[in-house]
Amino acid sequence: MWLARIRVMLKKGVLDPQGKAVLGALQTQGYKRVQEVRVGKYLEVRLHSMGRIEAEAEVEEMCRRLLSNPVIEEFSFELDELPESAER
Amino acid sequence: MSVKPEATQQRQEAISQHQDPARRRDATRRREPTSRQIREEGLWRAMGLRDEEYRQIVEILGREPNYTELGMYAVLWSEHCAYKHTRPLFKLFPTSGPRILQGPGENAGVVDIGDGQAVVFKVESHNHPSAVEPYQGAATGVGGIVRDIFTMGARPVAVLDSLRFGSLEDPRVRYLFSGVVSGISGYGNCLGLPTVGGEAYFDDCYAQNPLVNVMCVGLAKQDEIALASAKGVGNPVMVVGATTGRDGIHGATFASVELNERSEEKRPSVQVGDPFTEKLLIEACLEAIRSGAVVGIQDMGAAGLTSSASEMAGRAGSGIEMDIALVPRREEGMTPYEMMLSESQERMLVVPQKGREEELMAIFARWGLQAVVVGRVTDDGLLRVTENGEVVAEVPARSLTTDGAPVYRPEARRPAYLDELWAFDWRKLPEPEGPEALGAALLTLLAAPTIASKEWVYRQYDYMVQTNTVAGPGSDAAVLRVRGPGNGKGAVKGISLTIDSNGRYCYLDPFTGGRIAVAEAARNLVCTGAEPLAVTDGLNFGNPEKPEIYWQLTRAVEGIASACRELGTPVVGGNASLYNETNGEAIYPTPVIGMVGLLADVERRCTSAFGREGDRIVLLGPVGEELGGSEYLKQVHGIVAGRPPALDLDMEKRVQKLCLAAIHRGLLRSAHDCAEGGLAVALAESCIGGNIGATVRLPYRERADAALFGESQSRILVSVAPENLDELRQLAGGYAVPVLPLGEVGGAGLRVELARIEPEGRIEPEGQTGPGTIYLPLEAMVQNWRESIARYMKK
Amino acid sequence: MKFAIVVFPGSNCDRDCFYAARDVIGQEAEFVWHTHRDLSGFDCVILPGGFSYGDYLRSGAIARFAPVMTEVERFARAGGPVLGICNGFQILLEAGLLPGAMLRNRDLQFRCEETFIRVETSRTPFTGLCREGQVLKVPIAHGEGNYFIDEAGLKDLEANRQIVFRYTDASGRVTPESNPNGSVSNIAGICNRQGNVVGLMPHPERSCEGMLGSADGRVIFESVVADLAGRGVARAANALMDRQTIHQVEKAAGGASGCR
Known part of the structure; x- marks a missing residue:
């Protein structure tokens, strides 16, 4: 069993209005040293057992096709092997 | 599902003997208090029940209730569900008239607008949840009232909201206000339901206890009106829509106590709404009702399965038997208590005609929704809940409903503050x-x-979807074009909608304030060219156990009733939200009046x-x-x-x-x-x-x-x-x-x-x-x- | 002619588009379920607004994988007119039938209001009856309509005359104040290179009757009706002309596509 922890972030250079709003809120609450905030998505995907290379390829593909929009977003992920007992 | 009668008999015996070892073992297995613990430790009090109410339950059952049963009574006998303090007052309202097809008692009122068409509407409050988690509180408020409308067989066509907040100078008030507005927007917009009108008042008395009253209006063909009644012994009972989780357990009890500093700790009581599922439910339920296979249908609102099952059986004078092991669930290890009290959103209880279950399942499946048979209608008047065949609760269905719940007429006393305020010149x-x-x-x-201008609010609402909004927010009252017979030939009809109240007037004189709320709502409609037809009321008050508050409540209701009678606009349904107090301070008495009017020719507006x-x-x-x-x-x-x-x-x-x-x-x-x-x-x-x-x-x-x-x-x-x-x-x-x-x-x-x-x-x-x-x-x-x-x- | 109105789970302007096409414009229209795999018999496809799949993940991201989208793609590739309105536009972007992507509105709030949009090109089947520079009053209602495309992409759009509508003030001037959501270059709607696939955030189906505040949106539906009528004529004459030539022929003939 694999657990993919996927992060999807807006590409650098794409305006992130949510990030800007959170930055403003933090600063008004006195966190003056905060310089930048970017808001993204975090997803957890569990996959049935397969080889690591296969699993990586599959996660990579689902990120490209569905989980992120390559026009505005970029993604990264980590893949951890879980004990089989976690299998549902 | 088939249950052998003799087996039922045995279980019934088992359940009536609280000393029965099997039953005790059962309670221990679930780590729930036994009937004896309940009695010895007075556990009903923590659930919001009074001592005499516990005694009444024992009397009804002829035995002590188990923990699940106690929880069911506690929620359904809460003020929010049972209207213990307001029911006698509701009798003052005029509720019938030549155009009234359905008065109070169903999920919503129904009014004849000619050509075989009807308008279906009701207002409901979601004050306490919105005070704790404004976005979800308001969103699920919209979801609940919308379900009340489409379960009647009506397509929801408009939402109006009546909002009360403290001063916008206060940052926390701004947080609550913007959260509530986004919640209404997020949910209503996704449903494709235009929010066409409303009102917002700002006053310090609402700073800790905002009011969020949402009115939904639907249109139906008169011959497609559906009722929430479990008729026909042997008909199956189905659970439809979302899965059941632990969310919102005791939400109704939460709505029936005063707020205090610790209310925020109650956050788990607030449910999370899923407007996407609700949108699918609307389409699927309307299709199901049109198919003619539905005998009765009801939303699982406050106290979910318990309220919907007991109310549907209560209205029909029948009983319902269901096995909660069959109810699709989201979390593992849920106890019968949790299953029966869960307030997971976007769920319905449906009674189809026997033999047409498959047909309904197919309709729901097409919309990607589960529909599962969990039980059947019986003739014994009991709500019998089993888990894998074993009885876990068994109570007379009607005793749980408003007909069975206790009624209180506490002392009413004219508040002393009025002398001073009235003396002011x-x-x-x-x-x-x-x-x-x-x-x-x-x-x-x-x-x-x-x-x-409330533009900051209403530009976040999609008020044009459905392409019937002739006059939207910002008008004295909204006007919607009504398509249907008459279109293309002769005049096109319209309905006019408004929601109105002035809490300050009611604080200074609840009788006059109540009358003015009705008169002004009618005047708003008249200004658009509509003839006022009928009223739904949302009574927002403080703790009715205080004589001054009960006096306010009584006087306001008397005022509303007299104005409705005088202006010929009966009350066809409504809602009461009491205990709107924070640390002992009550809000202004705020009876909200939603009103619907008719324009024979929408061009003459x-x-x-x-x-x-x-x-x-x-x-x-x-x-x-x-x-x-x-x-x-x-x-x-x-x-x-x-x-x-x-x-x-x-x-x-x-x-x-x-x-x-x-x-x-x-x-x-x-x-x-x-x-x-x-x-x-x-x-x-x-x-x-x-x-x-x-x-x-x-x-x-x-x-x-x-x-x-x-x-x-x-x-x-x-x-x-x-x-x-x-x-x-x-x-x-x-x-x-x-x-x-x-x-x-x-x-x-x-x-x-x-x-x-x-x-x-x-x-x-x-x-x-x-x-x-x-x-x-x-x-x-x-x-x-x-x-x-x-x-x-x-x- | 016959409109296909595609219904995804969560579409909520499907009935409005159907009403506009059938009852206001007077053409045939039919709902097409998202699992359907056949668009034969239809002359124009509309992807309506709403919240397909609740807009979960990203607006339009899940709907683009619906079975019907394969057919929509095929229909578009064959030159059939496809109109994506609001969520429909977002789906076309996600499906790659139109370039660019949508971000959340600049002020992070859902916005429902009247906007003015200027017709930038009459070369598409949905703007054939418009005068270039004509200003239409059409409402918006969206939370994610902030159109994004990188600089190179924007240059391409401009070079290929793919910008169909821009947000302007009532007199047709492109101003920062008239941009309701922060879209690049005030873009309200675009088309593909061929011009037959058009997406826009404003809702023309909501402005087809004066009673509702504006009838300016009708011209978008009427254009495609006229365009298809013209195509029928062209086909009968077995003439291999591109749409622009047809358009010019019609103009010369003083036909249905006269300026409004």
């Missing part, structure tokens, strides 16, 4: 000196969030905006100078006191009839209700709406500020083409309604010449004005009014 206040000060007061009022230069401006109704309870007193003098404006319902009726007749004859270019801020604000709003100025001469007897800003009732500000003025006067004569020509439309600002009426009744000749002439450029008024709320929200 506004005539002793210093008067703003000169036209500049009065002009500045008008600008202050225009910028007061209660009066200012009227707006509040001045239309054309040279049109005559006329006041229909009495000239009044009353400042008690006014927004002016609060905003300019910082005073909440006096008596609210008097209301003469006979005059009110005649003014409304006159206005309607004038609109139907095509005499009026605009009609606008004089409400908060009085005649001056009404004039300013009609100018802003039409983007044109006006010049008027305003006579007054005692004080100019009272004539400008007093909120005397039964007044409608209209504009007419000069050639129609005489006909309007004649018409008014027939209704014995005073008509006061004030001036005319035109120019780039609002000019108000103040003219004192001499004691002998002679108005000062022109030019010899007392305090002089107020002049405000359109731009200044627009600036104060339009962006005020947005300015606060940017803070």
